[in-house]
Every structure is written in C-alpha cells, then in structure tokens.
Amino acid sequence: MENQYWWREIEGKQAHDPLFIEKMTTQSSSSSRCVCVPGPVIVGAGPSGLAAAACLKEKGVPSILLERSNCIASLWQLKTYDRLRLHLPKQFCELPFMGFPTDFPKYPSKKQFVEYLQCYANKFDIKPRFNETVQRAEFDSKLGLWRVKSVAGDGKKQITEYVCRWLIVATGENAEAVVPKIEGMGEFGGSIKHTSLYKSGDEYRGKKVLVVGCGNSGMEVCLDLCNQNAKPSLVVRHTVHVLPREMLGKSTFGLSMWLLKWLPIRFVDRLLLIVSWLMFGDTSRLGLDRPSLGPLQLKNLSGKTPVLDVGTLAKIKSGHIKVCPAIKRLKHHAVEFDNGRKERFDDIILATGYKSNVPYWLKEGDMFCKEDGLPRRPFPNGWKGESGLYAVGFTKRGLLGASMDSKRIAQDIAQDIERCWKAEAKHTSAFARSLLPHSSNS
Template sequence: MNKELKRVWVPGPVIIGAGPSGLAAGACLKEKGVPSLILERENCLASLWKLKTYDRLRLHLPKKFCELPYMDFPPEFPTYPTKQQFLNYLNDYANMFSIKPIFEEEVRLAEYDSNIGFWFVQTNNFEFVCQWLIVATGENSEPVTPELPQISNFRGRILHTSRYKNGYEFEGEKVLVVGCGNLGMEISLDLCNSGAQALISVRNMVHILPREILGLSTFGLSMWLLKWIPLKLVDLFLLLSSLFILGDTQRFGFKRPKIGPLDIKNTIGKTPVLDVGCLAKIRTGKIKVVPGVKNFTADGAQFIDGRVEEFDSIILATGYRSNVPSWLKEEEFFSKKDGYPITPFPNSWKGNNGLYSVGFTKRGLLGASLDAHKIAEDIAQQWNLNAKYMHLAL
C-alpha cells in the first residue's frame, strides 16, 4: 500500500538541491523579495562536497571565480580555498540569507499538471505544489560506475572516488586509478604522497594545462584573452604555454585532442585537467601511466597494449552524471539521455511552465551564479505582476 503524502502548498518556487547552485538561487530570489523552499535529499548543505569528495580537495579555480551572488570569500582565505573552507563559506552564505532547506526529503517525482498550471513534487514524506520549479541537483548528482571488462574477476578492493577520502588507508599498496580527469590525477597524487604506488589508466585523449601561467590563473587569463581575441587563438596560446611549462605531455601517455581545450569544453563539456603536481610525480616515475584496460584478472589487469600489471586496489575516477531523468517527468527542457537542458548555454536556464535549471552550464560556480540571477529576475517579474494566488503561509 502506498504511503499517503501530506500535501503542502508553496507560495514561491521549490528549489531541488541544497548545493551551491540551490543556495545561489535561493539567495537571489530573496534579494528580489521572493520566498522559496529548498528540498535536499541528504542531511546537510552541499552534500556532494561534504560527503563524496576527498580530504585534500581544493577549488580548481581562484576564489574570485567561485563566489556566489552577493557574498565574497573572506579575504584571509587562500587563492584556492580548501574543501573545509568552501564548506564554511557555504554555511555562512546560508546563514547570511536565512536559507533553511528541508533536509532528508528526496524528490521521487516532479510533474506539471497543465489543467491547473502547477507543479506537483513528491518526496518521501510530502507532495509539494508550486507554480515554479527550479532544478538545482547539478551535473554531478550520481556517481558513474561503468561496466569494465571482467572486473568481477578482481579479488581486491574496488571503490568509486565518491567513497575515497585520503590515501593513508592505501599506504604500501599498488593502486590502479581508472580515469585521467582532474579527479583521477589529483587522487593519484594524493595516493603517491600517502605512500601508495599509483597507476593511472588513460583510455581517452585529454588536455593537461598548468593551473597558472605567468603567475596568473589559467582560467582567469583565458577569460580575459577571450574579450580581445578569438577562441582558437586563445586555445593556441594555452597549448603553447602548456608545452613550455609542462613539456610534451604526450610522451607520458596523455594524447591531446585535435580540438583545443576551450573549444572542446564549449562543444562537448569536457574539462581540461589543471595540473597541481601530478605530472612532476609522473616524470620521476613515482606515478605510472598505463593505457586502457583490456580485461581484469584476479590480481590485476591486462592492458590494451598487452602489458600485465598486478595491484591491490582499484579506484574508479569515472565521474558523475545528472539524475534528473529519473524523477522529472518532462519531455522538452531536460534531455532524457544525459539529464542536461537541451538548449545550450547561455539559454539553458529556462524551460516552459515555470521550469528552470541552475548549475547545468558546464561552467562551474560562475555559470551557476549567472543562472541564479537570471532565474530570480524572471520569477520576480511574475511574482510581482502575475502571481496566481495570495501568499500562503506553509
């Protein structure tokens, strides 16, 4: 027998997700005088950051590119804040705007009723009814664990990066890291610094860039250059700078895509790796690069070039994906294939019937802030002029 859900009318928007994107949307709405209700499936703010990231994580971009609307990072924070500093910033942000999400309410179904013009959002305990629905669950809501050839043969430990905290529990082990994105590279470095021997399995082509060029953030410098010169010339500058600073990364086993790092980010959303020290360990042989896995064995793996390696553990740095298609019953705005808005940036923030998305731009926290401002402005106009009902108290 299905549990009877308590129905709750919400006067303003319902925001799904209490990560940075959801908080930014809530704060921008509050600045416009529009109340909102945030639903969060976990028991804390920014659950991905707090529960599913490794201890040594820092922001990949300088803090000025990661600030949420209306609140700067504390001046004493370093250029690249730590995980805990960022979590403290988000807690202070929620307190500043008196944002109080309803925790441990997982959305299981969200559907628009065209007959009455409202959204019905079902969680484990309630059914919320609202005129506006903001999806802020983000690009990384579910870990991706791909089917790898004969991985069930392996007798050692296997875990996704969402369960990895630090390398000390792997001290003395030989560990295969599957995936060479920012996650895979940083965790390999952490393993190496913790006394483990790390192997990075590289199957796909990847751009590796220095985190800074001439003492400036590579990202920040790129954004400034794009104001003056075409993207392809900026990409050429980045590749030449990378060659000068990092050397030819292809000789280590990292093949570069033919399309430039910014171009590939804009077209398919693939983020370049910003090196924070992993390449130095690869140069000295302390971290080993291996090709893609052909098949796993009880004690290790055979790789596509024929070589065989034994190792104690496998860490899957295979990324995350959106889970929106599993609960949002909507056909026009969000893609059923990948859970992203079908319309690309900069118009990916608004759908039909009061549906919005924040944090799906593939442009990090800066993109989420841009979305939040646009959404708040749009809803505020409707709130002030065309609200369908009086402001009801929950």
C-alpha cells in the same frame, strides 16, 4: 475524499495566483500530506540551490529548498577527498551577494569552501528541508501547477506532495557516481572504489593502486596516493589537455577569460598550448595525447574540462606514477590492458566522474535531454524551460555559470509575480467598479 476536496479548493482559488499561503492538508493516512507553496520549489541544496534561494530572497520571493541528504553541499561534504581544493581562484567561485573572506587563500580548501557555504546559508536564512528525496515532479496542465512528490528518508517514509507554480532544478551535473562495468570485476578480489568514497591515500600505503580516469579527480588522487607512499598507476583511455594551474604569473582560467575579451578563441587556445609546451614539454611522450581541438574550443563544444595540474605531471615524469592504456578485463588481483600487458594490483579507484539524475524524477519532455540529464539548449539559454520550469548548475561552467543563472531565474520569477499582481489588481478594480451605483441625470 479529503484530498479531492483539497484539489477543488485549489481550482477555486485561482491556480495561477502566486500568493497562496502555505497550507497543509493531512489525508486519512498520517504518512502523506500536501503542501501548497507560495513561491518556487528548489530541488537540491548544493551551491547552485543555495544561490537560487538567495537570489529569490533578495527579490522578496519565498521558496522551499528540498535536499535528499542531511546537509548542504552534500557532494562536497560527504563525497570528496580530503586534499581537495577549488581548482579556480576564489573570485571565480563566489555565490551572488557574498564574497569569500579576505583571509582565505587564493584556492580555498574543501573545509574552507564548506564553511563559506554554511555562512552563506546563514546570512540569507536559507533552511533546506533535509532528508527529502524527490521521487517525481510533473506539471499538472489542468491546475497550471507543478506537483513535486518527495519521500522523507528519516525512517518514517512520510510522503509529501508540494504544489507550486515554479520548479527550479538544482541537483546539478554531478548527482550520481558513474561506475563503469568492467569485465571480471567480480573476480578481482581487491577493493574497487569510486572516488566519491575515497578520502585519503593513507589507507593505501605500500599498495599498488590503479586509478581509472585522468580528469582533475583522477590526477589529484594519484598525487595524493604518491604523497602517502602508495604506488599508483593511471589509466588514460582518451586524449586529454593538461594545463598548468597558473601561467605567466596568473591563474590559467583568469588569464584565458581576460584574453578572450581581445582575441578569438582559437588564438587563445594556441597561446595556452604554447605556454603549456614550454612548461611541460610534449605530454604525448608521457602517454597523455592532446585532443585535436584546443582546450577552450573543446570545453565549449563538449563541456570537457582541461586538467589543471597541481603536481601530478612531475610525478609522472619521475616515474612515481605510471600511465596505462584502457582496461580489457580484470582477473584475480590483476589487470589485463588493451595492449595485451598484464599487471598485478591490490586495489582499484574509479575516477570516472558523475552524471545528472534528472531523468529519473523529472517527468517532462522538452527542457532536459533524457540521455545525459542536461538541458537541451546550450549555455547561456539552458536556464529556462516551459511552464515555470528552471535549471541552475547545469552550464558546465562551474559556480560562475550557476551564479549567472540564479540571478536570471530570480529576475524572471519576480517579473512573473508582478504580472500576476497587476492582472489581479486590474480584475479586482473592474469588479469593484461594477458594484458602484450608476450615476443618473436628475
């Protein structure tokens, strides 16, 4: 009954007024509560969520940041390998209003990037609510507000429902590991581990390891295994563009962005491929066939990122890393490939990527695609949905895209608040004038 009174109270206090003071109402059960939020609720405390919170704070807009893990940037801190570095130069990975320390290298390490994010959160006084997993978020059309239900993961199982006018989805494209089903996985016998659980090749010394997936992670894990005296092989199921991380004395990404200011994308692609051929030779001879579309065109159309080589290609050329076709099935410590060849392996590492988890908890039908959990509208228009719904970190353009969207979102919400203030001031002024005594002629 108390909860029913709470909702009547909200309806009576103008549901569209953003200037609610945060208030908690505890139901008869101490394991459930309702929180009315004066600003947006942000789901996900990775780099995108931190950027959104900082941009809002710069506009004077308060927010609540929910994170299912026990730390910021949990993907980086808990689910990445030790040798990981930023694939792009640091100037392309900065969050709004704060650059990297000048003494950081051009490509900061995992540890340095996490340190940067922690300093960023401290600078903007961002304090996420950790161990809160959002189970459901839906728009209540009667109230004109979002209702976001979360469950605390600290053992208490406390349920909280946040009520807010704006909802920012910042869980990103890489929320859940993709683990493919391969015939015979149950009988393989060795370990089968996703890269989210891989830390170092040290535990694989002397072992034959099959890495499935030839993206940046798969390539780097193979290189790490080589450096730790393991014997890796790489499954290449599809075509792939491998580019040098730097060319002509510049980062490949930075050079591409500069060239695109002056040349059409197809000419920039052609130049990238010519320089790559001069540096690497014909990669198809190594089992790495290139797609028919150029690397930048393919990125724009499908979001598929080219591999930026950090030394793996040299190991493939020297024979330290073997390239294999797609897997047909697994047997006891053995793999049968599509071409009929069979080979023994001790362990398998799945570098098969990640996916969005938005369709599992966001109950709306227009902004996000249910199949892949990404915004339906392509970049740069995927940041804004209907009824106060926003998305940040889904551009397939890394932290640069997340920073751009964070600024747009903060500006849009600040303007929405200003419109509400003006409407409320106009309403209050009209009401006050109605109370004044009417002047009369004597």
